[in-house]
Amino acid sequence: MKAYWKKLLHSWQLHVLFFLPLMYVLIFKYYPMYGAQIAFRDFVASKGVMGSEWVGLEHFIRFFQSYDFWRILGNTLELALYQLAVGFPFPIILALSLNYVRSGRFKRSVQMITYAPHFISVVVMVGIILQFLDPRTGMINNALGLLGMEPIHFMADPALFKSIYVWSDIWQNVGWGCIVYLAALASINPTLHEAAVVDGASIVRRIWHVDIPGILPITIILLILNTGNLMDLGFEKVLLMQNPLNLSASEIIDTYVYKVGLSSAVVNFSYATAIGLFKSVINLTLLVLLNQAARKVGQESLW
Incomplete structure (x- = not known):
């Protein structure tokens, strides 16, 4: 025990650095789990969490039996799977492409241009999207007009909403x-590429047999993490892009919780918490299943 305290005092700076993220996780990640029981109570603020009446699965049943349940769940899953299927490969493709760019100036320019939209706020980004797609003054419809085509009211078509959301997200992130992925590619042993060049391998062959296997572990880890957050689309961007004409395709769980549970005339914290807990259970289930699948095929996993 004495040796432990001696070692602790010897490296106290590292423990101080570790203490800050530890407190962040405990306060903002673990402590809020105490409030998850609100989903099983008829929460009244004046009575507190423990003093509120226990109602079991009443709020979950109410959500499952609601008229909009299947439409909202379907919209959320469609948008989440669309974003994962299209958005996940693009950073890999961009990283592989930049890895073979010889011109340093061109590579830095592309990196700066593609990084910059990430730092634009969601509100500004949605404003830019609406300006581009405006049926009267938007850049895209003006280009269609020059080609003799009729303007398209993009934001009024429910069938186009998911594509606009996903592809604008790709542009931004x-x-x-x-x-x-660029960091993972930089860590690949250069002798592997040298040997491939000596053997006459083309760039495509080098990507397939050297680069992709080299970044596969980090790719699997990020895929598992992204799948674990599949249902967490957030509501800011979707809410800002919503209008009465595209609501049938744009209403997702997050916006439904905000409207029905938090911004309605009667605020219902218990109902909103129940829906959020339902979404978290789905995320956890997907995370565990994909992690187990990765372990079974011999790939990297979270645990």
Whole structure:
């Protein structure tokens, strides 16, 4: 025990650095789990969490039996899977492409141009999207007019909403997402590429047999983490892009919770918490299943 305290005092600076993120996790991640029991109570603020009446699964049943349940769940899953299927490969493709760019100036320019949109706020980004897609003054519809085509009211078509959301998200985050893959590519032993060049391998062959296997572990880890957050689309961007004409395709769980549970005439914290807990259970289930699948095929896993 004495040796432990001696070692602790010897490296106290590291423990101080570790203490700050530890407190962040405990306060903002673990402590809020205490409030998750609100989902099983008829929460009244004046009575507190423990003093509120226990109602069991009443709020979950209410959500499952609501008229909009299947439409909202379907919209959320469709948008989440669309974003994962399209958005996940693009940072990898960009990183692989930049890895073979010989011109340093061109590479830095592309990186700066693709990184910059990530730092634009969601509100400004949605404003830019609406300006581009405006049926009267938007850049895209002006280009269609020059080609003799009729303007398209993009934001009024429910069928186009998910594509606009996903592809604008790729535009905003693809550069930022490729950073980790560029770092992984930089860690690949250069002798592997030298041997491949000596053997006459083309760039495509080098990517397939050297680069992709080299970044596969980090790719699997990020895929597992992204799947674990599949249902967490957030509501800011979706809410700002919503209008009465595209609501049938744009209403997702997060916006439904905000409208029904928090911004309605009667605020219902218990109902909103129950829906959020339901979404978290789905995320946890997907995380565990994909992690187990990765372990079974011999790939990297979280645990």
